[in-house]
Amino acid sequence: NTQEQPQADCLWSQPINATMAFQLIAMTAMLLSGCEAHWKLTKPVPRSGNAYENNPLPPDANTQEDWVCRNPSPNPTVERPTLVAGSTTTVVYGGGATIGHVGDCSVYISYDTGRDRRTMRWVKIANLPDCRAQINQDVPVRVPAVLPPGNAVLRWDQYALHQGSFIEWFIQCADINIQSASRQSWDSFNSFSMIDNNGVPAYPSDVSNYRSAYNQNQDAPGKPDFFMTGPACVDDSINQCALTALGTKGYSGFGGEGSRGSSSSTSPGSTPTTSTAGYDTTEGPSPGEPQCCYAYGCASYGGEYCNAAGSWCSASQSRCQSCGGTLCRAVDDTPLTTPPASYTTTASTPYVQCIPAI
Numbered sequence: 001n002t003q004e005q006p007q008a009d010c011l012w013s014q015p016i017n018a019t020m021a022f023q024l025i026a027m028t029a030m031l032l033s034g035c036e037a038h039w040k041l042t043k044p045v046p047r048s049g050n051a052y053e054n055n056p057l058p059p060d061a062n063t064q065e066d067w068v069c070r071n072p073s074p075n076p077t078v079e080r081p082t083l084v085a086g087s088t089t090t091v092v093y094g095g096g097a098t099i100g101h102v103g104d105c106s107v108y109i110s111y112d113t114g115r116d117r118r119t120m121r122w123v124k125i126a127n128l129p130d131c132r133a134q135i136n137q138d139v140p141v142r143v144p145a146v147l148p149p150g151n152a153v154l155r156w157d158q159y160a161l162h163q164g165s166f167i168e169w170f171i172q173c174a175d176i177n178i179q180s181a182s183r184q185s186w187d188s189f190n191s192f193s194m195i196d197n198n199g200v201p202a203y204p205s206d207v208s209n210y211r212s213a214y215n216q217n218q219d220a221p222g223k224p225d226f227f228m229t230g231p232a233c234v235d236d237s238i239n240q241c242a243l244t245a246l247g248t249k250g251y252s253g254f255g256g257e258g259s260r261g262s263s264s265s266t267s268p269g270s271t272p273t274t275s276t277a278g279y280d281t282t283e284g285p286s287p288g289e290p291q292c293c294y295a296y297g298c299a300s301y302g303g304e305y306c307n308a309a310g311s312w313c314s315a316s317q318s319r320c321q322s323c324g325g326t327l328c329r330a331v332d333d334t335p336l337t338t339p340p341a342s343y344t345t346t347a348s349t350p351y352v353q354c355i356p357a358i
Helices: 007-011 018-033 059-063 317-322
Strands: 041-043 082-084 088-093 103-110 123-128 139-142 150-160 168-179 230-232 251-255 291-293 326-328
Touching: 059 168, 088 150, 123 139, 123 230, 317 326
Parallel strands: 082 168, 230 251
Antiparallel strands: 041 088, 088 139, 103 123, 103 150, 150 168, 291 326
């Protein structure tokens, strides 16, 4: 008599989508490795407190409320720390993990403490590229001086890229208080929803919109094709925020105080097709002044697709490269390979890679 196959074997005969693959891989990883690469935010203390909350969220989670904050409300047993606008605080992520997955982290702030998670509005304050290099360390984050005083929520996330065909998401929220002399109102910021901007999440879902973690030209900051994906920050001059500024390869179309009123729907890796307020082009550059340009190469020099001469991205070849642009000094110019002596040429020091790719 023919015996039926065990039910466990039948599982593998069914079509497996990204979410099913994620669940199977996560279960295997838990058994084989003890999830030593699964981490969480530990400072400031998240809403989960000391509870285990290290497992990732699945690939399609970026349209669900748990992806905004895993817990819907503050934890009354967790003390709310005070951060001072204009000063530097530190964040720590690890929470029992001894290594981290390859990928990039970011930090966000929201003052919408009375809203449900879907309708909360956020601004980004920091990019933390290749964040596994700083696991279980105090990572400095400068709190933008423009943030107003009051109770707020800090959100930390990582898009983990080690699977190659889909993303694992690590996310925690912590309740904080911000001390500030700023008079700018929260309503005046170019904030956005993390999961629902007219049906569009703040991060793209398709892994093709992210860097390839195992491409030697993209695997670490300082490499020629490295880029980050996500919204723009409140202040592009701090916390490596220039990596996702308007016009950069990975800019997801949200955030950035210069982008208010923009009609652009730029997706990562695409060329901007509409004018944005993010580029200061009220006065054309003087002849020979470098500009970091994004569309049409140097043919766009002096136009709306270039950062202003003297801006952060236009200050050097290395900075323009980190912003995803081409440094030019004339419309018909060959892209600059060495910036003029009058501009800074200090490049960011690449992170030392001591951890195997995981």
